Amino acid sequence: MWLPALALSAFGAAPALMPLPVKMDAGAGALAIDAHFTAAATGAADPRLAAAVDRLVALVSRETGIAFAGKPAAAAEATLKVECAARAPLYPKLGEDESYQLDVTAEGAHLKAATVDGALRGLATFAQLPAPGPHGFEIPAVHIEDSPRFQWRGLMLDVSRHWMPVEVVLRNLDAMAAVKLNVFHWHRSDDQGVRVESRLYPRLQGKGSDGHFYTQAEIRRVVAFARDRGIRVIPEFDMPGHSTSWFAGYPALASAPGPYHAGSDFGVFDATMDPTREQTYAFLDAFIGEMALLFPDPFFHIGGDEVNGRQWKESAHVQAFARAHKLTQTHELQLYFNRRLQRILARHGRTMVGWDEILEPDLAKGTVIQSWRGQASLAESATKGYRGVLSWGYYLDHLSPAKFHYGVDPLAGAAAELAPEVAGRILGGEACMWTELADSETVDSRIWPRTAAIAERFWSPQAATDAASMYQRMEVVSRLIAWTGVEHRAVYGSMLGRLTGGHPAPPLRVLAEASEALGLGKRSARGIETGTPLNRFVDAIPAESETVRALELAAGRVASGSGASQTDLDLLRGAFELWMSNDAQFEALVDDNALLGELQPLSQHLAALGRAGLEALEDLAHDHKAAPDWLAARNAEIADFLKPTADVTLAAARPVKLLLDAPALAPK
């Protein structure tokens, strides 16, 4: 097996595939991708596959900047022949064979799959292969055999806390397809809004949203768009908690009298559906029946998380009901609710999915538990016979580094101990994008590129754990998936420009590339509501800095005393000098600008880091030990600089810290 990421320098010849295929062997020669490139499906005529082939051609055209001349005279004459015997089912389904085989030679490319879903995955691989070569774009000859490790590879998007227009959903589906994700989990209702048009209960969206919701036509469009990309759509309607917005229009559903309105702040709300009244279940029966017509997937997510029980405890009639039914605990009441819900779902041909909290002994065995608690919770539910998907460790809104997510395996920890037939109940995982701190402008940059690392965890062999290789490929794939339309890269420059009122400001960019945004839990969310502008520096910059990563690699080589090149030293010195001189120039921008003012300490810290880095380089160059006092002072400074400032962390401290920790500097 040939790991392309190991070819660090001559990247022209090394396609950066993500997720890594199971098996990949380099061949001789290369296939030119020029104006004559064509692609066609052979085998069974299938309109979904034909459309996917057309999309592939358009995508490769954007990636390469080449307008291809047209269609092949005959399918057999196409540069890329896609051979698929089967036709696609009406909708993609869990457990579909997604394997494919792809051969590229100097003469052409040949993709073979048993199913349309497999062909779609192979096309996603093909789209990552073209790279500039000695004569223009080309694909180095390669033989790939590939299939997924997990069958449930999802992305959850919360469209309730911040509204996400349908275009945002569509472009993210395109990017999901590019990294072979196959489940779109659409978190459509929460305390802050019901984002669906119900014709039976129009006050759901009418009073339970700010006017932003998806019409039924838009939902059908999204489901069809996802289907065409081999992506299942699973709706989540969170209940009985996280449902305040339902009660704005239908207060009788709640366990306490209203009035209610959709929330504008965040957290765990008290409002909870009334599990004691038959009207609640009649409402849900009709509503789920209406939704089942829109969402063809057999799985239906009912949320079920974070019921704090306060309304139930404070309600006389709920407590009376609980005593009568011997349901003395909140979770027992919720279990009662869930059992009723499960019968309703079954009547509509739907299998229940819910968060950890729904796990109780009497659930139907088909139920899928989505775990935000971790592999132990997942192992427990698998042992009890339930299927599960892992989301703990994949919370994108925490803005953790990609390598953290990459290191979380659904079958690690307690799940690693399971017998194979039990472990088989762990179907995969889902990255989760909660949107307290992301709106339609910033959400792409919170999902991508880190979700590509998670997608690799779900698809590629368990042994693919080299974070350095992952990062190197992720940086490329980040740029590649931008051609699908996601705007995670595009917003960076425009949002930085906004902070200066449009004035060019290179010093701000220097600061931005030295910093990393902090996510929920690390960033102060005090006072943030749905209407709070997400237009600050922290919102503009990504969770991880490519620049800092490059500096860390160089600093690591320099600090270890082996493998460092002159280029490494130049890179570090150049960055440190830039940071030192940047502060004065940044200071000139700040005048009377509230959006930049909060960054002044950050800029001063960066200058200090530059100075410390230069001094460390100087000592290392002259084989000097560091003065103990100086070292202690610098280390104390760095600990200070790494604390949140303006809700960002000064990532630039990391490469400097590596130098300070160099054994060659350590005082005797």
Add this chain to the structure above:
Amino acid sequence: MWLPALALSAFGAAPALMPLPVKMDAGAGALAIDAHFTAAATGAADPRLAAAVDRLVALVSRETGIAFAGKPAAAAEATLKVECAARAPLYPKLGEDESYQLDVTAEGAHLKAATVDGALRGLATFAQLPAPGPHGFEIPAVHIEDSPRFQWRGLMLDVSRHWMPVEVVLRNLDAMAAVKLNVFHWHRSDDQGVRVESRLYPRLQGKGSDGHFYTQAEIRRVVAFARDRGIRVIPEFDMPGHSTSWFAGYPALASAPGPYHAGSDFGVFDATMDPTREQTYAFLDAFIGEMALLFPDPFFHIGGDEVNGRQWKESAHVQAFARAHKLTQTHELQLYFNRRLQRILARHGRTMVGWDEILEPDLAKGTVIQSWRGQASLAESATKGYRGVLSWGYYLDHLSPAKFHYGVDPLAGAAAELAPEVAGRILGGEACMWTELADSETVDSRIWPRTAAIAERFWSPQAATDAASMYQRMEVVSRLIAWTGVEHRAVYGSMLGRLTGGHPAPPLRVLAEASEALGLGKRSARGIETGTPLNRFVDAIPAESETVRALELAAGRVASGSGASQTDLDLLRGAFELWMSNDAQFEALVDDNALLGELQPLSQHLAALGRAGLEALEDLAHDHKAAPDWLAARNAEIADFLKPTADVTLAAARPVKLLLDAPALAPK
């Protein structure tokens, strides 16, 4: 009058307006733009104005990153009140009153205009006003009175040589509105393609294009979209030359037997309509009648340029006709054709517009001459009684600097000598975007931001000629108009990323910011055809480098020996050191990459410039004169470096040249 651009440092308080208003006085205080911002039209109810107000709110929301809470309870309570007594005519018309008055105080903003077009222009001004202030976004109090200098302020877009999908047209209309342009001249047919759906003559688009053309529904959509923004749409169908593509489907229209096909290369073609046959005029009569239903503007552009006459000279029947009618010269035959055409246009209620070549004594007096030859030609036609618009000096595809275009005045040169009533026939001008070397991906970056400078020439008082002020404001407006949707800034990063196959490559960006793309006439167009990929370095980078401009300003101050700051010296030194060290890092990228390989000399030249710049700074710092040999050698190098390499010019040579020319360096 307060020229905002003069406030060079504290840009937070200085809105960068473009075009500059006629009169602008700063007031006291500032209007906060926060979540409570609202806008509403008062006065006559007009759906076009109401929609424009909604668009303004959405645009300001994007500019500031603030989601505004909603509509005002009553129009009178809106933050921005737009008062307009009149309702809009069905379509915008030449000579409409576009004046407006705008007052902003700490309490609110008040826009007054006599017409909806005037209100639209005032809204465009308002959109440029919000800037970050000490408490967030705000608008410093201001009183503005404004009206245009010229009534015809256009942008011509060639959609024949490279196809421009309707989205490209729409987003450019939005950007045009942002800088108060009011004529969209749609160059819809040329040798390379007829880009319109004709139902009478379907082979026009069927055989005369590569399948890319606008349907009639799309044309209606564009015309309505432009109308809503106060922009007239003038179609151009170039004839009798530049019409090869027509003959692919209708060879009998040509002066020589076919077969013909739409051109894939560029230049002046021989194929010309047959002016001798009645069928030609019957065809054009029916076709223009069909087009007149789509394009409501009373002006209709018939091209008329670059008829080389070869087909006419070589055709026995055309020559016989010419002799019979005493039309011995090509231009006499063309005049005959034009007169016939003019009668057809008149029958359909249309006034003829054409390029210089159509100017002949017998034209109807209402005719408008569009001059690509210059003000002398325009003055001549005005003297003869014809109206005119200037396009010479505004050819965007030449990629000239903005200051060149900015310096071209429709009423300069021979036109400056005209009596007022004659000069009044010069209606304005049009920026021209020919697309031999631009496709739908790159065209925005060839139009913007330089067209903003041209728009200012057409709108603002003649006395506004300070190029430094223009550049400073254009850099801001370039970022502002990106919020309308044009992608001139967004494509830069993605196209550079493509050159490396998606690998992050800061050294390529350093080279890009030191270089400027060369346009038609300066760039080698040899071998370029419609299908040639426009995916090279030259296509990715803009016509002007902001970085180099900043360096030129600093170098100018240093070289003159007055006004230079330590920041200037730091900026120059930092850039020169970066250029020197960049080449080794760039070299590491180039391996086996054809798209980067052509840039190697450029990168080497840049390193040499860095070295020369550092040496010059060193001499200046020590009050040394330059050694004559050294100076001669450096000047010779720079002359060499300024020659085109890989179709770009190394703009970085300019600031270095400024230092070399410093009087303090000159040998005795």
